[in-house]
Amino acid sequence: MLIDIHALSHGRAASIEIETEIPAHELAVSLQEIRVDSPVHFVGRLTNAGRGAIHLEGTLSAELTGLCARCLVPVTRPVVVAISEMFRSGMTTDGAESADGSYGYRGYTLDLLPPLRDNLVLALPQRLLCREDCLGLCPVCGADRNTTTCGCATAEQND
């Protein structure tokens, strides 16, 4: 996800508009059972913030895929993340965020992938639920309590 920023660096443009779709495998985001399987959409812009700093802002939209943490049915849920990150010239370009929270770039290309990936990972929920009031599976017989009433005693046996 390399962006040519010649126009910004040379003052020919105040900002560069970006609208792009990133294949899920390039981001390779997953957390436990939650994955991003479909392309991630980003709309935003790069703005010259002066002294070699480039500001990235925009909106990332993705679809999360996983299993309901309670009843294990497949769940997909959209996630929208507001992005605001700074790139600084000459810093490390390996994608690692620096101590002041900015990303590095060298020359006239800038890689959007590291900040987009980091923001998406931070936006992942701890778990997915098919719905907020999902009743989950019966711990005794495994029946889906959303669809059946299995009749098992609901109090847990401690012995």
Ligand SMILES: [Zn+2]
């Ligand atoms: Zn569920």
Ligand SMILES: [Zn+2]
């Ligand atoms: Zn049961």
